[in-house]
Amino acid sequence: MSLEEIASCLGGKVVGDPGVKIYQVGSLERAEKGQIAFLSNSRYKSKLASTCASAIVLAEESAGYTSLPCIVADDPYVYFARLSTLLNPVRRLAAGRHVTAIDASAEIAPCASIGAGATIAANVRIGERSTVGPGCHLGEGVQIGADCVLHAGVTVYSGCRIGARAILHSGSVIGADGFGFANDKGQWLKIPQIGAVVLGDDVEIGANTTVDRGAIDDTVIEDGVKLDNQIQIGHNCRIGAHTAMAGCVAVVGSARIGKYCTIGAGAIILGHLHIADHVEVSAATVITRSIQASGTYSGFFPFDDNRSWTRNAVLVRHLSEYVERIRQLESRLSELEKKNV
Amino acid sequence: MSLEEIASCLGGKVVGDPGVKIYQVGSLERAEKGQIAFLSNSRYKSKLASTCASAIVLAEESAGYTSLPCIVADDPYVYFARLSTLLNPVRRLAAGRHVTAIDASAEIAPCASIGAGATIAANVRIGERSTVGPGCHLGEGVQIGADCVLHAGVTVYSGCRIGARAILHSGSVIGADGFGFANDKGQWLKIPQIGAVVLGDDVEIGANTTVDRGAIDDTVIEDGVKLDNQIQIGHNCRIGAHTAMAGCVAVVGSARIGKYCTIGAGAIILGHLHIADHVEVSAATVITRSIQASGTYSGFFPFDDNRSWTRNAVLVRHLSEYVERIRQLESRLSELEKKNV
């Protein structure tokens, strides 16, 4: 679609050549020719200089930041959501009841094995000696390397790629949509999640663990990463090689975790953070800012018998008052000490 | 069954007309004619005045609170559990091996699509253009609106109803039993969960998220709610329209969350609380009491390097002592200041 056609569908004002052809959305960092990116936060305007995108969706006040063709929109993020939806319509199964479990176009190594009831969509490739357990579901174009074991009931969404010797436990879901919505006057507008998930070699994924597909670029789990059960990895995260996470960890979208890290059970890593290599996060710790230095980091409320905890925990909510009382005591005491020299 | 027949099965003393017919249990608030409710906590006795239930299970000491026919029982909640089990026997599949995946009574719109290996029980209805992915399981009487997408491996238990344009990701489970047990001398007696789950229009449910069916009344997710992955919604919760929750949130039973709220990753909302509209809960925060005012609420232990955290966190358990020492300092200092005027 040309910018002109897009604007006639979705509104907005074209600045620059209205005939520029757009086939897909992209991120400022990785967009290629023919892709359109967006700038919704002027903090990121420096990325405009180096982007390879063919056009940009941005707000009126940002229009001067770039000489690329633009669509000026009231809310660039909402506009981008609508545009991506236009370019990436939901792909539904053809109407009717499907009975063919394994699509004829799938390339399955002769020494691989496929369990009863597994479904394998078009253009899937499965490597040598890999096992796809009963009831697994592999979406279109999924690639599974050699010597993998997918236990019963694993789901891999379309386009995700899994390296050699992976072990995926039952109930794990690789490549479900990341949680991406633009807020359009209180209502949530879904942003198509067009990235995929890429798993390196020797990765193990625990039972009922979920790894979301990227919004635009991919979510990446590097070689040798081991994830325990019930872990959630948000969209566009990158987990460094040989990092291990215990059960129930949550990693929010776009976090980048280094190599050789260990993350304790139930820890939460907030989004967009960078964690250095060789970082150890204790169980139940909430990481709220980036960590540059290797080491061990902790943070949770120490438990106590309920009566003691109740007595003490309530005081935490008044710490600033107590600190102020300490300051006043210090100042009054200094005053008194002067008199008593 | 008449009250007399119930009492002859389960014990208890009938007060009032023993011939009153009961076909189902109900809650004090919503029971209809022919239903029996229970009062196990005299705090709720004011509800007796307005209930439409035909009879009440209650304790000896509460028998005077109502003129409705009653069954007086030692432990009304345990009695109620047994009675509900009697009226709602577990429905098992017929013996033998089932091979029919789609029941003949299901009404599936001609332009809907059903993936390979999906199973669809009796009296299911599936709306126009909806897709039921491979390996999904829809229990008896499930209703799916138009234009829904159920990705591979979604389970919807019997009786649950899903509005238009829902997106349900793989591994999500809608309508499993709520966690309801009466404690009968240390052992847990299951309370049949006879409510359902009702999802409004435009709801998205993340991978491996679970929404439990109601104990008696329904669990309700209103229009436009977006739930990320690995979220747990307990029985009888109501989540207000256009509320969004990030991954790994737990909402305990009977909580009511307002409209336009956002709940951060890993937050926990305890049971029976009411949260107002437009409330933002930060990640990892534990909400332990109702919130009446819109705004942002937070609460977790800030992380630190392990050595610092260890040094400081242990002191949290002695805060009340330190506060007492501050008080004593203040009083001693005041004393001294008086002398030094």
Next chain:
Amino acid sequence: MSLEEIASCLGGKVVGDPGVKIYQVGSLERAEKGQIAFLSNSRYKSKLASTCASAIVLAEESAGYTSLPCIVADDPYVYFARLSTLLNPVRRLAAGRHVTAIDASAEIAPCASIGAGATIAANVRIGERSTVGPGCHLGEGVQIGADCVLHAGVTVYSGCRIGARAILHSGSVIGADGFGFANDKGQWLKIPQIGAVVLGDDVEIGANTTVDRGAIDDTVIEDGVKLDNQIQIGHNCRIGAHTAMAGCVAVVGSARIGKYCTIGAGAIILGHLHIADHVEVSAATVITRSIQASGTYSGFFPFDDNRSWTRNAVLVRHLSEYVERIRQLESRLSELEKKNV
């Protein structure tokens, strides 16, 4: 294999009779004749005296602790991981596409029922009147007692045993591999998880809850235990009879929880701890040491409006300084009081 053959495969030095035959690995506590155990931490050397293992893998410095035949290895745990992998090769499905959903060797009670699309491997036994829902997957040798209900989409890995009257909700996974790896110069070496999961009678397991199989010995859930949704039970845990856990609890490996306990939503129990009977753990509490006495235990940061929380929480990271300032105030004040007597 003899110790000599093992050493010729994997290296290490045999001390004692090199002809001793080993067929399996075992734990020091429960190994039987023909099994080899390991000692990687000299803290546990007292267990060497009573072990029934036929041989031990240990480090040079521990070689004097036992008169049993030994293999001396640089890193006994890494060696053990390799040895267990040698003795327990991954069992893959036979190559090719499997279409038989129910193995002929399965013993299914005539009055049991099997839903469409369920897969049942060799030597499974299913008791009287039990229901295996559509799309369930039962691995080799699984045993299901009488009167059980497995809802749609439950997975039970090979060798796990489930007592009578169990209710397993959709998406629950029983017997996936525990999270066990030896760290071999930064890379994680998988330790085969050869224990199973044993569920007693009258156990209920919530939707998407996971219970991992033991590393060597079994993970055990005793009679009457009720687990809500999205719970993670690590390998080799033992959960005492009639204990109930609310949603999203994480129990890390080798924890032992007593009978009649209740664990609140989102609580985390760290590994290798012992919790006494009749212990109540509040929601969101992190249990970091063993609990000997019954009672209620709590520990989480109380929430507040964001502004207040921000003001107070930051001070928690400086508590030790404030306590020191209180100490100095006390000492200075005492000094002054002496002068003012």
